[in-house]
Amino acid sequence: MKNFLISIVTISVSLTAIAQNNGIRGFLPSNIADQRKHEAAAQQTISEKEAEQTLFMLTKEPHHAGSAGGRRVAEYVRQRLKEFGFDSRLAEYHVLLPTPRSVSVTILEPVEKELSIAEQTEFHPEALIPFNAYSPSGDVTAEVVYANYALAEDFQSLEERGIDVTGKIVIARYGGVYRGLKVLEATKAGAIGVILYSDPSDDGYMAGDVYPKGPMRPWDGVQRGTIRFAERYPGDPLTPGTPATKDAKRISLEVDPDMPEIPCVPLSYGAAQHILQTLEGPSVPRAWQGGLPFTYHFGAGPTKVRIRLDMDFQIRPIWNNVAVLRGTEEPDQWIILGGHRDGWIFGAQDPNGGTAVLLEAARAISRQVKAGWKPRRTIVIAQWDAEEYGLIGSTEWGEQLRDELKKKAVVYMNFDATISGPTFGASATPSLDLFLKSITADVLDPGKDVPVLSAWWQNQNKDEATRLEDIIPETAAINVGRMGGGSDHVVFQNHLGIPSMGFGFGGPGGIYHSYYDNFDWMKRFGDPGFRYHAAAARLAALAGMRMANADVLPFSLAPYADEILKQLEGIEKRHKDSWPATLSLDTVKQKASQWKTMAMKVDEKIAQPERPRNLKEINSLLSLLEREFAVEPGLEGREWFKHRIVVATGYESVGLPGIHQAAESGNWESAARETRILASILDSIIAMTSRLDALL
Ligand SMILES: [Zn+2]
Known part of the structure; x- marks a missing residue:
């Protein structure tokens, strides 16, 4: 290992003697050997x-x-x-953590059958039976409609075919988007209950041998998961924006606009097949057909199902x-x-x-x-x-x-x-790409x-054609992902x-x-x-x-400016037909380009700091720079989310969310306001970068 590392370092240095600094950005030459050793x-x-x-x-x-x-x-x-x-x-x-007291799904028609809920295994007495967190308790009975992945376009497609979801129970497969969004779409379409199941074509036997023979989902494997669609704020539903200490002030459950309104339950494909198999109505298009061994039909009915959920909502x-x-x-x-x-x-x-x-x-x-x-x-x-x-x-x-x-x-x-x-993969704030x-x-x-x-x-x-030894950080053509939602970085990046x-x-x-x-x-x-x-x-x-x-924090700013320019272009392209002539993005584009030119120079100096003048001030500027992007008030309608360059929606990441969401809803006044906010962010960033340039 040690020898290998040394040889890599040698290659890197010979190829990028300019910026590589013996492989550690941000270290003074005198400190590199010791850091390398440790x-x-x-x-x-x-x-x-x-x-x-x-x-x-x-x-x-x-x-x-x-x-x-x-x-x-x-x-x-x-x-x-x-x-x-x-x-x-x-x-x-x-914090508010519901657990399931009892969960049951019964087929009433055409033939009565109680479906099994939990994995058929020696179930550990302390394990929770499958459930979807924050589903309300409920007892609903209705005919069933199959809604593919329960995306907005799936419900639109059902409507176009004249299949009414109102008052029905929707069965839909997991995949594609955050499950909370599926429940939200089903609710909007008028459903009174939702069954989410894992289709074998997505992560079951159609994708490979199932556990315990292989890594894929077996007949009785159930995907649990929360369905609260944290559009406005994540965390404890009862303490938005404040810590859920023992005697924190709490809102009541009914006030949380992100709380699911209809009961939802997860099933294995082993259980779900009994519902899907008896659905009638027209057969589904190829893209909706899953991996169970029969032709899928939309419904509604004649299959009729009863869902009973008893949830224990407790702090x-x-x-x-x-x-x-x-x-x-x-x-x-x-x-x-x-x-x-x-x-x-x-x-x-x-x-x-x-x-x-x-x-x-x-x-x-x-x-x-x-x-x-x-x-x-x-x-x-x-x-x-x-x-x-x-x-x-x-x-x-x-x-x-x-x-x-x-x-x-x-x-x-x-x-x-x-x-x-x-297989390695990564995502980051652009300043951490390098x-x-x-x-x-x-x-x-x-x-x-x-x-x-x-x-x-x-x-x-x-x-x-490229030799793997020639791949170096500064020039490697690698697309670093941006961070969406669905994990714990959200509060740090989006809120703070x-x-x-x-x-x-x-x-x-x-x-x-x-x-x-x-x-x-x-x-x-x-x-x-x-x-x-x-x-x-x-x-x-x-x-x-x-x-x-690191003597100088090893951020790199140019990829950030690039990201902003890319997002601006994307927004312009997407809305070119409706974009009002009075609202120009030229100023922000020009500012972002200006920042990029300065950032490239600063990035080079960070790579190989020679005699920086005030390390404390340099590092303070570098670590506070990102804070400029998170501004008050937060995004319209979702004020908890402050970041103006990248923000989470469901599992996705949205670039320039302020301008994006205004343009999507055609609210040009808000788009203009958000463009001004971006311009003023860029002004401060440019000033900070110019100061960095002088100090480095
Ligand atoms: Zn996780």
């Missing part, structure tokens, strides 16, 4: 065996939010981080792990690495591969601290609770520490479902014996304006949110040998150590 040593101490053991311990028992098992796993994580020398604590909140305690390794020189600059700890059942893939990765990274960092490495900045390792219910633990913590985080947080790195196979690429250049992809960066490039580029990133190794699987997402699945299919856990822990350790100790 980074390499940290990598070497990370072991597959230890990662495996850690994941085993995390996934021994069900540990959904608010459960006794959840509390025990929190305690385990707290102990481990304490052993690693962190100041390791639990932060408790009291229950949750526990975040927050562990701090105090920085020696700049303790008030926080490098935060976090991920959720709660799983729906055993959660080996979602989320605890990420938990194991973070614990192994923490262990590696602690070993370097013992060997004399000192973090200049503070490293915070967090494990959130109740993410599955709606990003609750991270959101409540972010809301509680809002002012402090706005001052001190440098970066948030998210680790959720980090490991499910061998940082991500540079850490991946220094860790080996265990399956391919090339740096993760090269393997990542190869996934996206099938061009065999903290640069965020996440990465992982993915692969095929059909056990998502089911009883079968367990240690055995991971050991046999997700990551045999735990080599990708170890590789991800190396990346995490490197990312933490590098951000903590």
